[in-house]
Amino acid sequence: MRARAKVLRCAVPLWMAVVAASSPAQTTMDAAQDHAAPVRCTIAPSADPAPGGLVLWYEQPASKWTEALPVGNGRIGAMVFGGVVRERIQLNECSVWQGRRGSRPVPDSASSLASIRRMLFEGRYKEGQAAAARELLCDAIEDSYQTLGDLLIESPLATDASEYRRGLDIGTCTAVTSWVDRGFRCTRTVFASRAAPALVVRQHTEEPAGLFVRIALRRERSCDACEQTTMASVDGGRARIRLRGATASDAGSGVRFAADAIINCEGGSIAVDGDGIAVRAANAVTITLVAATDFPFVGAGAAGAMKSLRAGADPARPDPDSLIAASAAASAMPFSKLQSDHEAAWKRDFNRLEVEFGPPAVELEKLPTDQRLRRVGEGAVDPGLAALYVQFARMLLLASSVAGGLPSNLQGIWSEHLHAPWNADYHLNINLQMNYWPAEVLHLPSTVAPLTDFVERLALDGAVTARRMYGASGWMAHHCTDAWAWTVPSHRTTVWSLWPHGGGWISQTIHDHWDFGRDPRYLREQAFPLVRGCAAFYLDWLCEDPDRHDLVGGPSASPENAFLLPDGSAADTAMGNAMDQMIAFDVLRNFLEEARALGIAASDDPLVSRAEETLKRLRAPQIGSDGRLLEWAEPWPEAEPGHRHMSHLFALHPGRQITPQDHPQLAAAARKSLDERLRHGGGHTGWSRAWLMLFFARLQEGQRAFENLQQLLARSTLPNLFDDHPPFQIDGNFGAAAGIAEMLVQSHREVAGDSRSQDSGSGHVIALLPALPAEWSRGSVRGLRARGAVEIDIMWSERRLLFAVLRASGQEPLRIAWPGDAPAPIVTRIAANEALECKRNGDWIQVAPAGVAGSYRIAPAR
Numbered sequence: 001m002r003a004r005a006k007v008l009r010c011a012v013p014l015w016m017a018v019v020a021a022s023s024p025a026q027t028t029m030d031a032a033q034d035h036a037a038p039v040r041c042t043i044a045p046s047a048d049p050a051p052g053g054l055v056l057w058y059e060q061p062a063s064k065w066t067e068a069l070p071v072g073n074g075r076i077g078a079m080v081f082g083g084v085v086r087e088r089i090q091l092n093e094c095s096v097w098q099g100r101r102g103s104r105p106v107p108d109s110a111s112s113l114a115s116i117r118r119m120l121f122e123g124r125y126k127e128g129q130a131a132a133a134r135e136l137l138c139d140a141i142e143d144s145y146q147t148l149g150d151l152l153i154e155s156p157l158a159t160d161a162s163e164y165r166r167g168l169d170i171g172t173c174t175a176v177t178s179w180v181d182r183g184f185r186c187t188r189t190v191f192a193s194r195a196a197p198a199l200v201v202r203q204h205t206e207e208p209a210g211l212f213v214r215i216a217l218r219r220e221r222s223c224d225a226c227e228q229t230t231m232a233s234v235d236g237g238r239a240r241i242r243l244r245g246a247t248a249s250d251a252g253s254g255v256r257f258a259a260d261a262i263i264n265c266e267g268g269s270i271a272v273d274g275d276g277i278a279v280r281a282a283n284a285v286t287i288t289l290v291a292a293t294d295f296p297f298v299g300a301g302a303a304g305a306m307k308s309l310r311a312g313a314d315p316a317r318p319d320p321d322s323l324i325a326a327s328a329a330a331s332a333m334p335f336s337k338l339q340s341d342h343e344a345a346w347k348r349d350f351n352r353l354e355v356e357f358g359p360p361a362v363e364l365e366k367l368p369t370d371q372r373l374r375r376v377g378e379g380a381v382d383p384g385l386a387a388l389y390v391q392f393a394r395m396l397l398l399a400s401s402v403a404g405g406l407p408s409n410l411q412g413i414w415s416e417h418l419h420a421p422w423n424a425d426y427h428l429n430i431n432l433q434m435n436y437w438p439a440e441v442l443h444l445p446s447t448v449a450p451l452t453d454f455v456e457r458l459a460l461d462g463a464v465t466a467r468r469m470y471g472a473s474g475w476m477a478h479h480c481t482d483a484w485a486w487t488v489p490s491h492r493t494t495v496w497s498l499w500p501h502g503g504g505w506i507s508q509t510i511h512d513h514w515d516f517g518r519d520p521r522y523l524r525e526q527a528f529p530l531v532r533g534c535a536a537f538y539l540d541w542l543c544e545d546p547d548r549h550d551l552v553g554g555p556s557a558s559p560e561n562a563f564l565l566p567d568g569s570a571a572d573t574a575m576g577n578a579m580d581q582m583i584a585f586d587v588l589r590n591f592l593e594e595a596r597a598l599g600i601a602a603s604d605d606p607l608v609s610r611a612e613e614t615l616k617r618l619r620a621p622q623i624g625s626d627g628r629l630l631e632w633a634e635p636w637p638e639a640e641p642g643h644r645h646m647s648h649l650f651a652l653h654p655g656r657q658i659t660p661q662d663h664p665q666l667a668a669a670a671r672k673s674l675d676e677r678l679r680h681g682g683g684h685t686g687w688s689r690a691w692l693m694l695f696f697a698r699l700q701e702g703q704r705a706f707e708n709l710q711q712l713l714a715r716s717t718l719p720n721l722f723d724d725h726p727p728f729q730i731d732g733n734f735g736a737a738a739g740i741a742e743m744l745v746q747s748h749r750e751v752a753g754d755s756r757s758q759d760s761g762s763g764h765v766i767a768l769l770p771a772l773p774a775e776w777s778r779g780s781v782r783g784l785r786a787r788g789a790v791e792i793d794i795m796w797s798e799r800r801l802l803f804a805v806l807r808a809s810g811q812e813p814l815r816i817a818w819p820g821d822a823p824a825p826i827v828t829r830i831a832a833n834e835a836l837e838c839k840r841n842g843d844w845i846q847v848a849p850a851g852v853a854g855s856y857r858i859a860p861a862r
Contacts, residue, residue, distance in 0.1 A: 043167035043176040049366040054391050056369045056721060057167030058082070065090065066718040066728060069168040069175045070414050073192035074402020075298070076199050076291055077413035080175040080190045082166030085155050089190060089201065090416050091148040093257065094406045095295035097483040098222070099143035100253045104486040106464055109135045110471035116555050120575045121546055125565060129494055129573035132555045136469060137492045143482055145409055145424035146247055147416050148259055148291055149219030153203065157212050170395045171350060172343045184210060192399065195341035196330035197290060204284040209267060211285060216276035217243045217261055222418055225249035230275045239263040239270050239277040258320035259291040262331035288331035292323035295483065297457065298405055299323065309460060349398055352443040353783035355390055357383035357776040370719040377714040381775045386709065386740060392721050393737030394442055396730060403449035406483055408435045412730040421727050428502025429479040429559040430645070434687055434731040436509045437654065437738035440516035441745065443783045448513045452526055455506055457485035459533055462503050466537050470500070474536030477502035479559065495557045495572040500541070504583045507534040508654060511590040518789040518811040528594045532607065535591035538584045539610050542618070545576060550619045552633070553580030561643045563636035576633035578648035581619050586655045588615050621651055621658065621666055628673045629666070642680030644688040646695070649673060653694045656748040660699055661843060671699055683708065686716035686723035690735030697742035697771040705743050706773035712736050743771040744794065747786035751844065753813060763812035764788050765844045768804050768858070769796055770817070788812040803859040805830070810853035818845050823861040830855040
């Protein structure tokens with residue numbers, strides 16, 4: 001056996017990169033990083049106690065799916081178990097869905113709306129709720145996202161494995177399993193190529209002619225009558241296993257899918273073995289798996305399918321076999337080329353952000369990931385695990401959301417089921433939105449492309465639903481949808497389905513994508529039409545409260561809670577629920593902000609003047625007699641005081657209607673609401689705990705945000721770091737990563753500036769380290785993003801800012817929060833090494849006016 005090599009350390013200390021970022025040479029450094037040859041980490045056991053770099057690692061194979069390790073390229077995903085004698089690699093392709101387009105009839109309910117509203121305004125809640133369920137809702141929808149199957153690699157030989165280790169290199173999204181058998185090192189490497197449309201698996205042994213395996217594709221049929229075949233063949237020195245099938249038995253429903261596993265050997269022989277392939281006496285085998293479906297809205301044909309949809313035609317379905325043939329060229333490439341191309345493409349997105357929290361827990365960092373997680377559950381503090389968690393979430397988003405694919409669903413892209421929990425669909429009453437909360441601030445803007453494409457389809461269907469169900473223009477969606485982008489209610493239960501804000505809330509993600517990047521073309525061609533359409537719906541849907549004469553929304557529920565009436569019975573449908581008002585406020589504010597950016601005045605677009613007037617009359621958040629924010633228009637008790645949804649706090653996060661600086665009474669009421677939720681057991685699901693982190697971060701209570709992160713790691717995180725609802729839901733991973741980012745930088749607060757000076761024009765205030773806990777007393781981050789198209793590096797020690805570097809686009813005034821009683825910071829324009837005098841305005845200072853781009857160094861005065 002060869003001597004074990006030292007593990008390669010994969011990155012320079014982050015503080016060096018952040019220090020370098022404060023110099024004009026930073027742009028050169030970034031360019032060099034983008035084009036440098038990829039640096040590869042090894043997960044093989046070594047003299048080091050743990051592998052270096054951003055690595056999850058374990059000392060035993062996965063015994064169940066929630067211990068396996070995910071890889072993906074946005075279209076193809078896999079869960080790698082790390083078996084020795086028998087390896088299971090569970091497969092997914094993003095468009096393997098049941099269902100069909102246009103299969104959901106839209107209720108003709110607009111004429112019933114006035115009578116339902118009248119019942120609710122008159123206090124006849126049970127009667128109004130029953131009428132709403134009867135007139136507005138639809139039958140339950142059970143179509144699910146499905147697994148593509150399993151790739152199995154089995155050895156016919158007895159194996160005495162030692163020195164076992166498996167792991168996931170987050171920096172390259174590559175899973176590696178390594179062991180020693182009969183004195184020789186064996187390694188299996190798995191990645192879904194970011195550069196080629198394929199999953200790549202290579203198994204290698206250092207024993208000459210020592211590799212004997214059988215390779216197979218397995219999948220349970222979607223239904224008894226669903227077609228499905230598997231066939232193996234050998235042509236020269238290359239073998240192929242073909243899987244063909246469908247998710248439904250009738251033509252036009254579901255999708256037809258195809259997968260080919262193309263097998264190349266180095267040495268030895270290859271032969272058909274039933275429906276699988278036998279490899280004997282080889283040195284290595286490389287499996288390239290390509291997959292496709294006839295779903296029309298992914299891949300190269302998606303633009304044409306969307307054009308057909310806009311024209312009212314049914315899009316043509318592509319041929320999966322033709323798509324497979326076009327993808328199979330990757331199988332002819334050498335493994336080393338596939339790997340280097342993948343890693344270079346991956347790092348172009350992934351390497352845009354680095355983070356370190358300290359002081360390090362040195363002894364914990366020597367342990368396998370599952371043991372580190374267990375120690376946190378026992379009360380340990382592990383800052384390095386928090387940093388690893390952030391990068392793992394970024395990896396998951398990159399691996400499950402790519403241009404030309406579908407958005408990340410309830411399980412990202414990874415599901416082993418034919419009927420997944422909650423169908424692994426797109427829940428629009430927080431879950432899909434939460435999936436994309438880290439995309440902008442953690443520097444993964446490219447992941448929003450498939451969501452934008454999806455929302456454009458949602459808007460087409462939602463325009464019909466808005467008109468027929470609510471008599472409104474514009475577009476909307478209810479609480480749930482799937483790959484086919486339907487927008488009608490998905491169930492006949494009002495507490496879930498009677499909620500018409502899926503479109504309004506998801507449009508915030510579209511707006512944020514513009515706000516963080518400020519791409520004028522994206523604003524003009526995609527963001528503004530979508531956000532304007534949402535605004536048009538709310539302007540028609542809102543109505544006057546006959547008693548208070550302000551504008552309210554309804555009928556709707558407050559997801560997914562109910563209230564208790566004076567007789568002790570529960571109801572859930574009302575007018576003027578807090579979340580209705582808060583989402584309407586954000587949609588209209590976003591619409592007006594985008595209109596200003598495009599130079600559209602009220603005289604140019606009648607919706608602009610309507611939105612301005614509507615905001616003046618829109619009911620604001622209300623505080624009850626007990627000091628809490630009201631969830632409904634009346635101070636009803638909650639049926640579930642510890643409910644996982646905290647819908648009435650939307651204005652605190654992800655909205656921007658409540659900030660501690662500008663609305664202290666509302667912020668205190670939100671804080672009291674949080675205390676009550678927690679006192680009654682709130683935060684008991686993974687994603688709900690993540691949302692708690694974000695609320696406390698917005699309240700600038702770093703210790704409380706950190707406590708909830710610890711609870712999430714201890715109670716709601718699976719051994720492979722997947723979020724546990726339970727069962728697995730990926731939104732908690734994304735929400736918690738966004739929560740950590742919100743502890744480091746915030747940019748949601750907007751101020752008007754001083755019209756009498758250069759400090760004019762509305763814009764955002766960037767808060768640096770607004771919610772830093774004591775446990776991260778020192779650290780650094782490179783590559784955070786803020787609204788207004790600003791990039792940020794920060795370094796701190798003893799919980800105090802050492803310095804920050806802000807790279808501003810000049811799209812709006814560059815403003816930073818700074819305590820009014822603290823000495824003004826030292827601000828330097830980096831390019832000219834020029835100290836600047838910055839005007840203070842209360843609790844913030846202006847670094848640069850609008851139109852002035854550049855890099856600025858901010859440091860406290862000594």
